[in-house]
Amino acid sequence: MHDTYAEILLPFASSPELFERYTNAWGGLRTGMLMEHLDSLAGSISYKHMLGPDVETLGHINERGFYIVTASVDRLDVLAPLSPVRDIRLSGIVIYTGTSSMEVAVKMEALGASGVEDTLLLGRFSMVCRDARTHKARPVNPLILDSREETALFSIGENAKKRRQSLALRSLSRVPPSSTEAEELHSVYLQYGQDNGLSDYEREWMGETHLEKxxxxxxxxxxxxxKVFGGYLMRLAYELGFANASLFTRSHVTFMSLDSISFAKPVPIGSILRLTSQVLHTTPPGELPAAVHVGVQANVVEVQTGREQTTNDFRFTWYPDDDASVRQVVPKTYQEAMLWLEGKRALKMGDQIRGERQKKPSA
Incomplete structure (x- = not known):
């Protein structure tokens, strides 16, 4: 396992030129660009696992006989503010292997004179290996575990895969909502879904939160x-989602988590890509910290027919900086209601995971 470790150092504290490339309009870091690096790092780590730690160049895919793609991003959770005044290290390692899949744990840390000062972000990428000729699943090298710590990390990766499979089986696209969820949805309908004199400052229909590029x-x-680099798509989706969350809350927002990404199809070079963003869920009035959960869907558009195919589905969560209650986003259709419930599930899981990690940080 330890042979798969890799890292990227971003010396913001000592390089004004680098800071200038990554700074945003508010003096912080462009989080979407860091996500782009994390996706690239996860891919490099996966190839390192397949080729061995001494191989320095990938070469041609057809000569290698296989290729690796990002299947999904389980989560990326922010644990501390992303400050540009310190050097930042991005690192990762393969923590679990299945038959043709790998779980890559990634970490973002702020460095000081004495070493690591803060763990800023933790997350996991799910990578899959494919045969270069047939494009079918290809077996990956098994991991050799040399210590108790590596065995614990392997167990974390294995549990993450099982949890992802369990969540897929419980998806609202497969099964109906629970009775508790149905009651919560009905309560929102009674309070916000009828013409009872509510203003635009109190609620907004989900269908009116669309923003696209x-x-x-x-x-x-x-x-x-x-094909188009997955990390680049992550950056585009993040920036559109950020803009939507900011417009919805009418304030600057702070990124808290990438709740999930699915990669259904590759995006070809030369294609037309339509990114559509929508606010899917907001915390109830008075509940702090207030949160906005945003979905971004990427579709490739066929020019001749106008037909669209979904290639990626992204889910993000932001907190408004003023720490005030946000308007309620309210679904009108059944499909929107299911998206609203999925957003509620994502916010609940994010709170649980961040709480667990802050109590006992893990790799």
Whole structure:
């Protein structure tokens, strides 16, 4: 396991030029760019696991006989403010292997003169290996565990995979909501879903929170498979979601978590990509910290027919900086109601995970 470790150092404290490249309009860091690096790092770690720690270049995919893609991002949770005045280290390691899949744990740390000062972010990427010729699943190298700590990390990765499978079986696209969820949804309908004199400052219909961006995919953003780099898509989705959360709350927002990403299909070079964002859930009035859960869907548009295919589905959570209650986003249709409940589930899980990690940080 330890042979798969890799890291990237971003010396913000000592390099004004680097800081200038990553700074945002509020003097902080462009989180979407850091996500782009984390996706690239997870891919590099996965290839390192397959090729061995001494191999320095990937070469041609067809010669290697396999390729690796990001299947999903389990979570990325912020545990401390992302400050640009300190050097930051991004690191990761393969913690679990299945038949053709790998779980890569990633970490973002702030460094000081005496070493690590804060763990800023923790998360996991799920990577899969494919045969370069048939594009079918290809077995990955098993992990050799050399210590009690590595065995514990392997167990974390194994449990994460099982939890992801369990959540997929409980998805609202497969099974109906629980009785408790149905009651909560009905309560929101009674309070906010009827014409009872509520103002736009108290609620907003989910269908009216749409924000979208359409753009061409250029070869400068390609990966080794000659498709659009997944990390670049993560950055685009993050920035659109941030804009939507800011407009909805009418304030600057702070990123708290990437709750999930699914990669359904690759995005071809030269295609037209439509990113559509929507506010899916907000915390109840008076509940602090207030949170806004946003979904971003990426679709490739076929020019000749106008037909669209979904390639990626992103879910993010932000907190408004003024720590005030936010308007309630209210679903109108059954489909929107299911998205609203999925957002509620995501917020609940995020609170649980951040609480557990802050009590006892893990790798």
């Amino acid at each position: 359409t753009m061409l995919m250029f070869p400068q953003e390609r990966n080794v498979h000659q």
